[in-house]
Amino acid sequence: MKASVQELMNLFDLEQLENNLFRGQSEANGQRSVFGGLVAGQALLAASRTVDDARPVHSLHAYFLRPGDFNVPIVYYVDRIRDGKSFTTRRVDAIQHGRPIFSLAASYQVAEEGVSHQSVMPDVPGPEGLENDEGIRMKLVDRLPEQFRKDFLTDRPVEFRPVTPKDSISSEPQDPVREVWFRVVDRVDANPMTQRALLAYCSDFGLMGTAMLPHGMNFWQPNVQCASIDHAMWFHNDFRIDEWLLYRSDSPFSGGSRGLNFGSIYRQDGTLVASVAQEGLMRLHPSDSPTE
Known part of the structure; x- marks a missing residue:
């Protein structure tokens, strides 16, 4: 297994401290705080x-309350x-x-049959032959502030x-629409609940950057303050996180220093496996003022 993927899987190997109490390791990835995903x-x-494994998760709704400290582990209390x-x-x-x-x-449901429909997958080229993000990052790195360059080029477990x-x-x-193929870059032999947790990570x-596109904003601008506010997901069908998935996101609205984003995976x-929604803070400060 590639080192970057092994490191990712180690992060998803939670330590159980007590009934309903778990501990996970955090990591620095060039951001000021722990990556929300x-x-x-x-x-x-x-x-x-x-x-019980017979009840897969079908939805989650979450709020980001404070920046996470990547220097210490995170303790999770389950109620x-x-x-x-x-359910x-x-x-x-x-x-x-x-x-x-x-x-x-999070809500879990016993599997049962029912009427079904789904949105049609966008008619886009497949991942074969498309340039990966590593090559794209290499072309952009010289335009980044010096402090971001090392982390920008770090080997990543997700392509x-x-x-x-x-x-x-x-x-x-730019138009507030993104379409990108992604997958974990090495085989992941994990149970369905871990696969879904990894999809939440990915x-x-x-996603939040979609709302920034019409305004010419990006995460590396010193006068831009951004953070995830909430995150919601609905899981529809099974998948493998190490096989190609198409993520289409769009932003129908921004205002009040917040941007709203929706995604379909x-x-x-062509099977729809998940839907995503997120609102994020995207505050633009005067160029001569601090961002904190």
Whole structure:
């Protein structure tokens, strides 16, 4: 297994401290705080480890409360709110330094048949032949502030191949739509609950930036302050995180220093596997003022 993927899987190997109490390791990835997708994925996995495997998660709703400290582990307390005949509900608080940094509620359901429909996958080129994000990052790195360059080029466990590459550093307005193929770059032999936790992790990559596109904003501008506010996901069908998935995101609205983003994730055969929604802070400061 590639080293970067092994490191990722180590992050999703939660330590059980006591009934309903788990601990996960954090990591620095060039941001000021712990990556939100990591906290969401670990929290979902902690909740899932208190639920029977026959009841897969079908939705989560979460709020980011405080920046996470990547220098210390994260403790997850799971509240077993309800175990019903068909549905199970869990609430999770992620705790650092004695205070919650993240709160998640997740719902699980016994598998059952029912009427079904789904949106059609966008008609886009497949991932084969598209340039991966590593090559794109190499072209952009010289335009980044010096302090971001090392982390920008770090080997990553998830590969992204944009259908239509966008200049993520440009200040030119662009349409608020992204379409990108992604997968974990090595085989992941993990159970379905871990696969879904890893999808929660991946779903936070680039999503908030969709709302920034029409305004020429990006994460590396010193006068831009950005942070995830909330995150919601609905899981529809099974998938493998090491096989290509298409992530289409769009932003219908921004205002009040917040941007709203929606996403749909498809398997290569066109099956919709998950839907995502997130609102994020995207505050633009005067160029001569601090961002904190």
